[in-house]
Amino acid sequence: MHDDRKLVEARLERVLRERIRPAIHPQTVPLTVEIWSTSGEPVPVAEGLSAPTRPISAGTPWGTPWGTSWFKVSGTVPEEWAGRTVEAVLDLGFTRRSPGFQCEGLVYRPDGTPVKGLHPRNSAVRVASPATGGEQVRWHIEAASNPDIDGEVPFQPTLLGDRATAGDAPQYVLGSMVLAVFDETVWNLVLDLEVLGELMAELPVEGARRWEILRAVSRALDAVDLQNVNATAQAARDELASVLAAPAVPAAHRISAVGHAHIDSAWLWPLRETVRKVARTASNMTALLDDDPDFVFTMSQAQQFAWIKEHRPEVYARVKQAVADGRFVPAGGMWVESDTNMPGSEAMARQFVHGKRFFIDEFGVENEEVWLPDTFGFAAGLPQIIKAAGSKWLLTQKISWSRTNTFPHHTFTWEGIDGSRVFTHFPPVDSYNCEMSGGQIAHAARNFKEKGVASRSLAPTGYGDGGGGTTREMVAKAARMRSLEGSATVEWEAPAAFFAKAEAEYPDPPVWVGELYLELHRATLTSQAQTKRGNRRSEHLLYEAELWATTAAVRTGAPYPHEELDRLWKTVLLHQFHDILPGSSIAWVHSEARRTYARVTGELEAIIAQAQQALAGARSADGGDSVAGSGEVVFNSAPHGRGGVPSGGAALSTSAAAQASPVSRAGGGYVLDNGLLRVEIDGRGLMVSAYDIAAAREAIAPGQAGNLLQLHPDLPNQWDAWDVDAFYRNVGTDLTDITDLRVDGSAVRIERAFGASRVVQLLSLPADAKRIDIDTEVDWHETERFLKLAFPLDVRADRYASETQFGHVYRPTHQNTSWEWAKFEACNHRFVHLDEPGWGIALVNDSTYGHDVTRSVRAGADTGTTTTVRASLLRAPRFPDPETDQGVHRFRHALVPGAVIGDAVREGFRANLPERRVPGTNAVATLVTVDDDAVVVSAVKLADDRSGDLVVRLYESSGGRTRATLRIDGFLADRAVLTDLLERPLADTDLPDRSHDGVALTLRPFQMVTLRVPRA
The missing domain is CATH 2.60.120.260 (Galactose-binding domain-like)
Incomplete structure (x- = not known):
């Protein structure tokens, strides 16, 4: 036979399309x-x-x-x-x-x-x-x-x-x-020919196996009567039997196929439609499980199981039985497949608390794997959270989308900021929607980077994003590739089974330290600013609500709102899904999110107010009631060091933090001076000096100006709401024209107009603090533009710190390699901080995440280094929401000269946790205090099991080792127990209370601990 291979491949494609299928x-x-x-x-x-x-x-x-x-x-x-x-x-x-x-x-x-x-x-x-x-x-x-x-x-x-x-x-x-x-025979013939044709196309031209398959396919096509396919299909299958029966070689790459349907909890459809997508997919998958005994399907996101339970109980009953049979596998142990860059410390922890608890309560299943195939990069604090939740493995695929550098591993150990390590796998199939084609399987085997030391990879198999799941055709193809010469082997397995085998086979993989940065989708740190503001505000309100409700329960016996807080946490966690919080969903999703955040805010404000009123007006020591309105109690929720959590004082009319220094006129601008800082604002409304008086140090680079709004064109090559491409920096406009500059109370008010938009800023200097407060309101009506707020600083720093979950991560300010260059837009939570030995500076915020840091060396005699920090404020992409961010936005930033990391942490919380004033006369003593400023309390709550036990979560925030004492004022605490995130005691972890002096703690850098304190 001398058939040309291209002719056979073309013949196969047409005959399949026009006759056999x-x-x-x-x-x-x-x-x-x-x-x-x-x-x-x-x-x-x-x-x-x-x-x-x-x-x-x-x-x-x-x-x-x-x-x-x-x-x-x-x-x-x-x-x-x-x-x-x-x-x-x-x-x-x-x-x-x-x-x-x-x-x-x-x-x-x-x-x-x-x-x-x-x-x-x-x-x-x-x-x-x-x-x-x-x-x-x-x-x-x-x-x-x-x-x-x-x-x-x-x-x-x-x-x-x-x-x-x-x-x-x-x-x-x-x-x-x-x-x-x-006609099942014809259906099987189609799959025989597809598998062999796809495999044949991937095999080396010079290899004998390719030609063996080609000749068998040619004979099979000869055996088909094109006018009577059904009568001749079996004869064609007989011609293929021998090549399909040839087993894989012993060294073949081994693929664990996992039935899967990555369903975005919202994206190009609203949340309510996802409820139905999940029901449709689950119905299909339970039916497919009945048809094939080898097939295993996995579904993540406890929220999606909860939706089926609530809205489609008949489907849920089938799912629950399939879970009990071990065939329908809950995966990941999170409430949703969330973004991991932007959620705060507690929110990221609660993703696992609520997700794992749902799977345990509903199915008796506890996940050890984290399943995040499509999340847009991974924060460096995540490994510690994974370990604290009782998990140890991570799967993602998205890093293969990086556009600049190819990640060097598929199986490796990932180390976070505190030293926690997680065994991690990136499927080399490079898809979380594998269709089990021969080409995909061959690509996975060829692409696998651990050849010679490991032999296993995972393939999430099924239609996803919008759902659908695995099909009978995919299952049938997998059966043919279970052991097929020339192909990797394929076996259906649950994620945990894959990870256990992969870890046993490769016990000492290479280590990757720090964040897993996705070199794509960087604009998700900025798109849909109101969604991001709603998330940040909700996270801090939840912290306050738990804190004050706990204090009221301990001090006054007030009921603790377990059900309300559980429901509200789940609502906020749902909106951290990786296409909602990142701003990459349709208009419907984000308009609904704004309404939801408003409702969440109202409910949490009510919980906080009720608890604080109970405390401020609690029965006094002599048994009398306080007189409402006779004084004012100031509640400060700052969770930082000696400041305590919470703190309050009675009958204070105003707080020092609320007082601001006066403004004086200077030439065409203004000067603010509080004895700690002297800030000069010129006639353009720009900050030309921010002078640290005690340090005799200028923060603003010579000849430069801070508080500079900069506008860039922003049309990425694709993925509008997701991407900002590096070339956006090639063109930019400094917004220096003003329409108004004047004193407004104790602040300098600056108004600008540009394009169809308007911005008003208030710059003020607190009376006793080394920080410049910058309140910005933007009425935004631009399209395909990117707005930044820039501060060129007179600091030479090779690296800078960005807050992340339970600590901070360092990034270089230089671009020595393509890895550093690719991080031209990055994530921070409440602050970025940079320093030279002996002096530093922080930029804190109340709702923004995206930023960039660049450096340059000044020309002329100075030759000093200017390091410019820019906060990303607004974008205006037109897809998938053509009206993205149109309207009014408010931002709060503060520049903190002379700041060490501890100052950055403190000021970051201050910007996000306002003082609250409640009529009353009772001083409210601090419930929980820690005697070290480096230790931050991230949660004070009552135990989820409703035992009444107090739960305190805290972490070391500076990146150093510390010894600290935790003290509780409100009940006799004779012991404290270290627990995991689900508040379950860890083995042999009782921490004795030293004569009721407090709980002594020794913390390593960035270590997070959860303490459970029984109430006597």
Whole structure:
């Protein structure tokens, strides 16, 4: 045989497409179809089943954007099909786009029990095998007409992302709905040919195995009668049997296939649609588990299980049974697959607390693996949190998306800022939506970087993002590649089984220290500023609510709001999902998030107020009641060192922190001077001097100006809401023109106009603090622009610190290598800090995350170094939300000259935790104090098990070792127990109270501990 390989490959592709695949269903009869539609919110299943319908035929448009239509299909299996396998093929009008990004459906029986989900790669529903003839088919389909937001041309602005602007034009045209004979032999022939064809294309041209497969495929195609495929399919399969039976070589790479459907909890669809996506996918997967005994499916995100439990209890019952059988595996142990860069310390910890507790309570399952395939980079504090939650493994795939540097490992140990280490795997298949194609499997084996020392990798297999999951075709392909010469081997396994084997095989992998920075999607640190502000505010309100509710419970016996706090934490954690908090979802998601954050704020403010009122007006020592309004109690929630948590004083009319130094006129500008700092603001409203009087040190670089707003064009090459490309820095405009400059009370007020936007700033200097407060209000109406707030500083620093979970991470200020260059936009929480020996400076904020730090050497006689810190304020991408960030925004920053790290930590909390004033006369003594400024208390709460025990979480914040004493004022504490994040005691960890003097602690750099203190 002398067939040219390209001719055989071309022949295979056409014959499959035009002859063999169509023969899978050789006989069909139409079903009768009726429809009822609603453009509003989805109705309960019972209502959809009983709704009045009208006839509809194939070719008819249906489905307004975000609407729901209920189809009723009915028919009878022909008598002559007796003995055959029969299924319904139900085409809602699917386009060529992938599942999850278009119309979808869930099939129900007339009694409301779910059958399975429908999407463009999974539209067949089994009727009978074998049929007896005459079977009646009566089904209902809840069909969602979700618009294709991304469309044929990606990243184009669209109004379809908000129901209020999407219009009512039908989105889909109904396809055919038929009963069909299913020819399993032809179906198997298709899969034989696909697997061999895909493998053949990946094998070396000079290798014998490629030519062996090519000749077998050629013989099989000769054996097919193109006019009667069904009668000759088995003969064609016989020609392929020998090459399919050849086993893999012993050294073949081993792939653990994990059934998977990465479902974004919101993205190009709203949260309410994800509830249905999860139900459809779970229905499909439980049905597939019934069909194949080897298949294993995993699903992460406890929130998604909770949605099924609440909204689709029939589906949940099937899921729960499959979990009990060990086939449907809850994975990851987090409430959602969250962003990990921006969530604060406690929020990141609570992702694991709530996620793991749900899986333990519902299924008796505790995860040791963390499952974050699509998260946009990983903060350096995460390993400690993973370990403290009782987990030890991490899986992600997203780092393979990095555009500048190729990560050097697929299996490695990741070390965090405190020294905690986690065994980590990046699947070399480079996809969290593996379709089990021969090309993908070959790529995984070829791409695997640990060849020679390890042999295993994982492949998350199934349609994801918008859901759908694994298909029967993927399962069948995996079976063919279980042991196939020329291919990696494939075996279905749960994530924990893979990790246990991989770790045993490779006990001493290389170590990567510090953050896992994704060299892509950097703009997610800035997009949708109001969503980010809502998150930051909610995190701190939750901290305050737990703190003051605990203090009130201990001191006054007030009830502790367990249920409310649990619900509110879960709401905030849900919105930290990696397409909500990062600002990369449609308009509907973010407008809903703004409303949700407003509701959360109201509820938490009420909890805080109630607790503080109980404390301020608590019964006095002599038994009398305090007189409301006779004084004022100031509540300070600062969780930092000797300041204590909480602190309060009685009958204070104003706090020193609220007082500001006066402003004096100087030339065309103003001077603020409080004896600690002298700040000069010129006639442009720019900060030309910030002088540390005690240190005799100028903070602003010579000839430069701080508080400088800079505007850049911002049109990335793709992924508008996600990306900012380095070339944005090539062009920029300094906003120096002013429309107003004047004194406003004790502040300097600056107003500017640019484009269609307006900004007002208030600069003030507190009377007794070394910081300059900068309050900025922007009425933003730009598009495709990037707004920065710049401070060129007279500091030579090779590195700078950015706050992250339970500490800070250092990044270089230089760009010696491509790894440093790629971090041109990075994340911080409440502060960035840089210093020279003996003097430093911090920039703190109340709601921003993105920033950049650059350095330059000044020309001329000075030749000093200018290090410029810029906070990212606003962007204006047009996809997926064309109105991103239009409107009014408020930011608070503070520049802190002379700051050490401890000052940066303290001022960062101050910017985010306002003092509160409550009428009353009772001084409120501090409940919890720590005698070392380096130790930060991140949570004071009552135990989740409702025992009444006090739980305190704290950490070392400076990056050094410390000895500290924790003291509790409010009850006799004769012992404290070290626990994990779920408040479970760790072995042999009682910490004795030294004669009630306090709990002595020795902490290593950035160590976080959780203490449980029983109440006598």
